[in-house]
Structures are given as C-alpha cells and as structure tokens.
Amino acid sequence: MRVIFSGGGTGGHIYPALAVIERMKERHLIDELLYVGTKKGLESKIVPQKGIPFTAIELQGFKRSLSLDNIKTITLFLKSVRTAKKLIRQFKPDVVVGTGGYVSSAVLYAAARLHIPTVINEQNSVAGITNRFLGHFVDKVSISFQAVADQFPATKIVLTGNPRGQQFAGIKPNDRLKDFGLQQAPTLLIFGGSRGAERINQAFLSALPQLNEKKYQVLFVSGQVHFAKIQASLKGKQVNSNIAIVPYIDDMPTILPDVAVILGRAGATSLAEITALGIPSILVPSPYVTNDHQTKNAQSLVDKNAARLVTEEQLTGETLVTVSDDLMQNEAKRQEMGQNAKAIGVPDAADRFIKVMQDLI
Numbered sequence: 001m002r003v004i005f006s007g008g009g010t011g012g013h014i015y016p017a018l019a020v021i022e023r024m025k026e027r028h029l030i031d032e033l034l035y036v037g038t039k040k041g042l043e044s045k046i047v048p049q050k051g052i053p054f055t056a057i058e059l060q061g062f063k064r065s066l067s068l069d070n071i072k073t074i075t076l077f078l079k080s081v082r083t084a085k086k087l088i089r090q091f092k093p094d095v096v097v098g099t100g101g102y103v104s105s106a107v108l109y110a111a112a113r114l115h116i117p118t119v120i121n122e123q124n125s126v127a128g129i130t131n132r133f134l135g136h137f138v139d140k141v142s143i144s145f146q147a148v149a150d151q152f153p154a155t156k157i158v159l160t161g162n163p164r165g166q167q168f169a170g171i172k173p174n175d176r177l178k179d180f181g182l183q184q185a186p187t188l189l190i191f192g193g194s195r196g197a198e199r200i201n202q203a204f205l206s207a208l209p210q211l212n213e214k215k216y217q218v219l220f221v222s223g224q225v226h227f228a229k230i231q232a233s234l235k236g237k238q239v240n241s242n243i244a245i246v247p248y249i250d251d252m253p254t255i256l257p258d259v260a261v262i263l264g265r266a267g268a269t270s271l272a273e274i275t276a277l278g279i280p281s282i283l284v285p286s287p288y289v290t291n292d293h294q295t296k297n298a299q300s301l302v303d304k305n306a307a308r309l310v311t312e313e314q315l316t317g318e319t320l321v322t323v324s325d326d327l328m329q330n331e332a333k334r335q336e337m338g339q340n341a342k343a344i345g346v347p348d349a350a351d352r353f354i355k356v357m358q359d360l361i
C-alpha cells in the first residue's frame with residue numbers, strides 16, 4: 001500500500017500515526033510511505049528519528065476568536081492545500097490518513113478533493129477543530145470514545161480505539177528504570193503530556209522534600225521546554241536517589257510497563273497507553289484545551305474506577321503527595337484500578353484502523 005500520513009503539533013496526534021505505521025510494517029503492508037507535518041511541530045523531530053520519510057509544509061492554526069491573523073491563516077491554508085495536492089499527485093497514495101493537528105487539515109482536504117480515499121483518527125471524546133472540519137470531506141472517521149460519534153456524520157464513524165494502544169498491549173516489564181538510576185521499587189511516573197505542564201512541574205517541586213522520604217520511587221518528566229527552568233529551581237535542593245528527573249522519555253513503550261502509577265494530564269493518547277497496560281492513574285486534565293476535552297477523556301476512566309481526577313486548581317504539592325500516597329502505598333487498590341483500566345483498553349486498535357484503510361481501497 002502507498003500511504004501518506006499527516007498529523008502533528010503535539011505527541012498525542014503523532015504517536016497514533018506512528019503506531020499504525022509500525023503495525024503496517026510488521027504486517028508487510030507498506031510499499032511506500034510519506035509523513036507530512038510542519039517544521040514547528042514535534043513531528044519534525046520525532047518522525048525522522050524513526051527513519052520515516054518526512055516532508056514539512058507551512059501552515060498555522062486558527063485563532064479561536066476573530067483575528068486579523070486568521071486572514072493569514074486562510075491564505076496559508078489555501079497555499080498549503082496547493083502544495084499538498086502537488087505532493088499527492090507526485091506520490092500517488094492509495095490512501096491518506098490524518099491523525100489531527102492543523103497540518104492534517106490541508107493534506108486531508110487536498111486528498112479528498114483529489115478523490116483519494118481518506119480516513120482520520122479522532123483520539124478525544126470531544127472532536128478537535130481540524131477533525132470537525134475534515135469530517136465533512138473525508139471517507140471515514142475512526143474514533144476512540146463513543147461519546148464523540150455524534151460530532152461526525154454517522155455513516156463515516158468506525159469505533160477502532162486509539163492505534164497507539166496496540167503498541168503497548170501485552171508489553172511486559174523490561175527492568176528499564178535502571179536507565180534512570182532507579183531500582184525496581186514501585187514507581188510513580190509524573191509527566192504533563194508530550195510537552196510537559198507548568199502546573200504539574202510546580203506541584204512536583206513543592207512536593208519534592210516529602211517525596212524524597214518515600215519508600216516508593218518517582219520518575220519525573222518535565223517536558224523538554226521546561227527542563228532548564230526545573231534544573232535552575234533545583235539548584236541547592238536535595239534530590240534523593242528514589243527520584244529521577246528527565247526532560248523527556250524517548251521510548252515510552254519500554255518504560256511504561258515498569259511503572260506502578262501515573263500522575264499526568266488526560267491527553268487521549270496517554271490514556272490509550274494507560275488502559276492498554278492497565279496502569280492506575282491520577283489525572284489532572286489540562287484546562288487549556290478545546291471544550292475541556294481532557295476532563296471528558298478522564299471521566300471515562302474515573303467512571304470505571306480506573307483513575308482519580310484532580311483538577312488543576314486542586315493540584316498543589318500537598319495534594320500531589322496525598323493522592324500519590326493513597327495509591328502508591330496500597331497495592332490492592334492499584335491492582336483493582338489497574339484491572340479496571342485494562343478492561344477499557346482496545347488491544348487491537350491499530351489492526352482495526354488498518355482494516356478501515358484496507359476496506360477503503
């Protein structure tokens with residue numbers, strides 16, 4: 001199959017595409033592949049690192065309020081649709097896949113206009129602006145949460161789950177925490193999505209003196225852009241050997257199975273990973289996302305007693321320690337919540353997604 005993938009901005013839109021690509025490679029389904037993103041998005045770093053052919057086009061996202069900048073956005077959009085059409089005509093894909101983020105709007109729109117089969121993946125329980133727009137033009141819409149179904153034409157919907165989940169399903173612990181200088185004691189992973197989250201970082205810093213004294217370990221991921229600031233704040237502070245602090249984890253699939261509990265944002269791709277592995281979590285939804293979709297994402301786990309929800313407002317160093325202790329010091333509770341999380345996961349989501357692509361061509 002000849003396939004163009006497009007999606008980006010943040011990891012949550014990139015990793016589902018990479019999961020489909022990895023699974024297609026395993027099944028020898030790819031003849032030729034092209035990933036289209038922007039230079040600014042995380043994809044320009046992550047995708048070439050995986051050895052996947054990558055092309056960047058220029059584009060920018062819409063401002064939600066009316067702004068003069070939107071005129072520039074529309075001009076750039078039309079220009080990038082022309083660029084995307086040229087790329088598509090040259091590459092001749094059998095199918096074009098979009099996984100969200102504004103870059104996919106131009107690529108998928110261009111493909112649909114050229115009558116190439118198209119499918120998008122909506123990871124969240126509330127559709128993003130790009131996917132809502134594309135829903136009118138593409139052939140199929142793959143979703144992870146039934147709750148989002150009524151935001152797209154009914155005939156286009158297929159419930160696949162998030163393809164990223166399949167990359168994690170069935171992975172066993174690998175003893176990889178030692179790469180961070182940690183032992184095999186129960187470990188709490190703290191991270192604020194693919195870019196890190198200021199508020200979670202602050203809570204970690206103020207909880208540090210108490211976390212230093214715990215029997216459990218903490219692997220704290222600040223996010224690449226916040227790392228220098230974290231290092232500066234840590235100057236002269238005690239960091240015991242049960243704590244590891246890093247800017248980013250490149251290889252999440254090998255690390256997550258070693259983790260006992262996650263405290264983090266409620267991005268949909270992170271949730272697919274958590275549920276694939278059956279990891280109990282403490283979710284602090286980002287209040288800065290469209291239509292508060294992370295709270296709705298989180299709620300689907302909280303309702304099944306697979307996660308605890310802490311609002312950003314509630315999150316302080318003190319609450320971080322209290323909710324973490326509650327799970328880290330109670331294995332029975334962790335097991336129960338972990339099983340509940342696993343029951344939500346879709347272990348064959350990438351295969352389901354590939355079936356949608358195959359059915360289209």
Ligand SMILES: CC(=O)N[C@H]1[C@@H](OP(=O)(O)OP(=O)(O)OC[C@H]2O[C@@H](n3ccc(=O)[nH]c3=O)[C@H](O)[C@@H]2O)O[C@H](CO)[C@@H](O)[C@@H]1O
Binds near residue numbers: 191247
């Ligand atoms: C602020 C924002 O717009 N967030 C959105 C974005 O989140 P974001 O990009 O943070 O996405 P998710 O939380 O869903 O996924 C993060 C991804 O990054 C990976 N990772 C993270 C940290 C790290 O050190 N290493 C690493 O590999 C995780 O394993 C995961 O695969 O896309 C999600 C999926 O559409 C949405 O639900 C989120 O609301």
